[in-house]
Amino acid sequence: MQDTKTPAPTSSAPAQMTPGARAVERALEEWREDIREPKSKVTDGPILTRYIREGLGWAWIKDYQNRTFEWCGAFAAWVWRDSINPEIRKKHLASTYRLREWARGTPREIKGGLSAARPGYIAVIATKAAKPWGDHITIIEKVEPDGRGVWTVEGNARGEGPAPGPHIEGVVRCFRQAEAIRFIYRPLDADRGH
Numbered sequence: 001m002q003d004t005k006t007p008a009p010t011s012s013a014p015a016q017m018t019p020g021a022r023a024v025e026r027a028l029e030e031w032r033e034d035i036r037e038p039k040s041k042v043t044d045g046p047i048l049t050r051y052i053r054e055g056l057g058w059a060w061i062k063d064y065q066n067r068t069f070e071w072c073g074a075f076a077a078w079v080w081r082d083s084i085n086p087e088i089r090k091k092h093l094a095s096t097y098r099l100r101e102w103a104r105g106t107p108r109e110i111k112g113g114l115s116a117a118r119p120g121y122i123a124v125i126a127t128k129a130a131k132p133w134g135d136h137i138t139i140i141e142k143v144e145p146d147g148r149g150v151w152t153v154e155g156n157a158r159g160e161g162p163a164p165g166p167h168i169e170g171v172v173r174c175f176r177q178a179e180a181i182r183f184i185y186r187p188l189d190a191d192r193g194h
Contacts, residue, residue: 006160006173007142007151019083019187020120026079027139027153027171032162035155036170041065051078051155057090066169073099073137075155075171076122084191093137096124096182100133103185110184114150117143122185123150125176134182141173149177 017025035046041063042048048064051071055078061069073096077089084093092102099122103109110116117123117140124134138152152174159172 006175018120019080020118022082023079023120023139024141024153027075027141030075030079030155030171031153031173033171034162034168036161036168037066037156038064039066047071047074047155051075054078055081055089056094057086058094070136070156072154072156076137076139079139079153080120080122080187084187088191096131096134096137099124099137099185100183103183106188108185108188108191110186113184114143114147114178114181117150117184118186119143120186122187123152123176124182124185125180126182127180132182138174138176140184147178149175150181152176 030046033046038045038047042065043063048061051074052058052061052064052069055074073093077084077093081089092098110121119140119142121140123138123140125136125138126134127136136154136157138154140150141153142151144150153171154174155171157172157174158167158169159174161168161172
């Protein structure tokens with residue numbers, strides 16, 4: 001999957017944090033917790049309580065079992081929860097298609113590819129060529145200077161866990177090549193809703 005050396009996780013000093021840097025730090029905190037897909041049905045835990053209930057604001061899901069819900073957008077909603085109002089998170093971040101349709105043609109959509117991407121931005125990638133709008137939501141941690149791709153922190157994926165060893169399934173870090181990125185989104189100040 002990756003063709004470059006794994007960089008150490010990035011971190012920013014709290015006083016200097018932009019909303020994007022806060023989103024990356026929150027994502028990395030979750031990654032450091034070594035959150036993995038449950039082996040059986042659960043009625044609590046970070047995937048259900050933090051990401052689905054707090055991130056998306058969905059109270060109607062009572063339990064969670066591996067592969068019953070693609071929660072990558074719920075993870076992105078949770079790490080951006082202080083900067084995106086609950087109604088936007090609930091309606092638009094759970095689906096790559098809904099996120100794309102909502103952000104398309106607005107200042108939220110980053111033009112110019114990876115050269116305009118910043119840490120914390122939401123990248124929608126394609127893991128399957130069949131979906132032109134992408135099928136997976138990630139948080140950009142770092143853009144490779146040569147433009148080959150981005151390092152991401154993401155939920156509902158297979159990738160690097162915080163401990164050395166084989167890839168895990170859950171909250172992971174991944175290298176995503178530029179060709180896989182379908183679009184990049186950045187929350188606006190207006191998305192906070194006051």
